[in-house]
Amino acid sequence: MKRLAAASPDFDLARVTEQHRETYQVISVAGPLPAEIAGKLRHDLTVATELPAVGDWVLITVTPDQQLALIQRVLPRQSVLERAAVGKTGAGQIIAANVDTIFICMSLNANFNVHRVERYLTMAWDSGAVPVVVLTKADLCADVTAKLDELADVTMGVDVITCSAQTGDGVDALKAYVTGNRTVSFIGSSGVGKSTLINGLLGGDVLATKAIRTDDDKGRHTTTSRELLRVPTGGVVIDTPGMRELQVQSGDLTKAFADITTLASQCKFRNCTHQTEPGCAVQAAITTGELDASRLASYRKLQLEISYSDMSARERENAKIQRFFGSKKEMKRTMEHVQKIRRR
Ligand SMILES: Nc1nc2c(ncn2[C@@H]2O[C@H](COP(=O)(O)OP(=O)(O)OP(=O)(O)O)[C@@H](O)[C@H]2O)c(=O)[nH]1
Numbered sequence: 001m002k003r004l005a006a007a008s009p010d011f012d013l014a015r016v017t018e019q020h021r022e023t024y025q026v027i028s029v030a031g032p033l034p035a036e037i038a039g040k041l042r043h044d045l046t047v048a049t050e051l052p053a054v055g056d057w058v059l060i061t062v063t064p065d066q067q068l069a070l071i072q073r074v075l076p077r078q079s080v081l082e083r084a085a086v087g088k089t090g091a092g093q094i095i096a097a098n099v100d101t102i103f104i105c106m107s108l109n110a111n112f113n114v115h116r117v118e119r120y121l122t123m124a125w126d127s128g129a130v131p132v133v134v135l136t137k138a139d140l141c142a143d144v145t146a147k148l149d150e151l152a153d154v155t156m157g158v159d160v161i162t163c164s165a166q167t168g169d170g171v172d173a174l175k176a177y178v179t180g181n182r183t184v185s186f187i188g189s190s191g192v193g194k195s196t197l198i199n200g201l202l203g204g205d206v207l208a209t210k211a212i213r214t215d216d217d218k219g220r221h222t223t224t225s226r227e228l229l230r231v232p233t234g235g236v237v238i239d240t241p242g243m244r245e246l247q248v249q250s251g252d253l254t255k256a257f258a259d260i261t262t263l264a265s266q267c268k269f270r271n272c273t274h275q276t277e278p279g280c281a282v283q284a285a286i287t288t289g290e291l292d293a294s295r296l297a298s299y300r301k302l303q304l305e306i307s308y309s310d311m312s313a314r315e316r317e318n319a320k321i322q323r324f325f326g327s328k329k330e331m332k333r334t335m336e337h338v339q340k341i342r343r344r
């Protein structure tokens, strides 16, 4: 892999802004360009998740006529949002890469559901991005404090923002996360107000929003192309159709369920399943009321789902780095080169 580091000075750094069936759109310091995967890279790929995705930083060469970029390398991803795999083992499909902050959106009226937040949080932590819970449509909720109380246990250690696009309340708090080179994404059920918030950030009606039926809070989703959008005041929003359909798949439960993990460390048996074992600290906490039984139930349910996927997205990513770069040292050298390009 020495070759790669040595060859790197001939590459330009770019970021993938759109993904189509066979082609891509990238942006580099030279501007936007259509792109394709270089033959060598295509040959080296083993699974679909190694294909470039929206948000990926890539090394490109440009054809002599300057009309097309060839993607030579996909740089290691800091975070990976993945669509649930079909079947038991197969790796899923990358929905977005290198997202710093995931806004988990939920409306304070009909869409409000504590377990849903719990599941999204697990997924967000697993992706490598930092989750922020965004409670939307505060104007439609009579008792916001009560809702925040309901959420308190599951949002431990996570920023929670209450906002209303209608009144503008809380929107500035959201903007504080979208600055400089930071990349954000919005997930959450249809109709909770994601497009409305994104349009607010972008300062125009970039995404179409559609009036929803008032009876059931269900919106119709209107986003069509995969996109990475620049915010005029700094920051980047990644909004792809896949993002809108994200469902919980695999995950590291230890962060989203820090309360249970902490209790479990005090169980008598290290492999305690917290069901009928003697000396179970989790069951003891349920008895005293310190822990809600429903919390353990959702933990179990998620644990079961996770056991179906062999490796987490992060583990797969690490395996790929090993294969492409040979060693962490080689990777570091390439990344140093990339940093230099980025500063230019
Ligand atoms: N009352 C109220 N309505 C809102 C607010 N934010 C959005 N809405 C309305 O909710 C509906 C759905 O908003 P969207 O922004 O399209 O929702 P979305 O989450 O992007 O939906 P998908 O595109 O289907 O994923 C629209 O009619 C919005 O006008 C809010 O803060 N208060």
Ligand SMILES: [Zn+2]
Binding pocket: 264, 267, 268, 272, 273, 274, 275, 277, 279, 280, 281, 282, 283
């Ligand atoms: Zn136990």
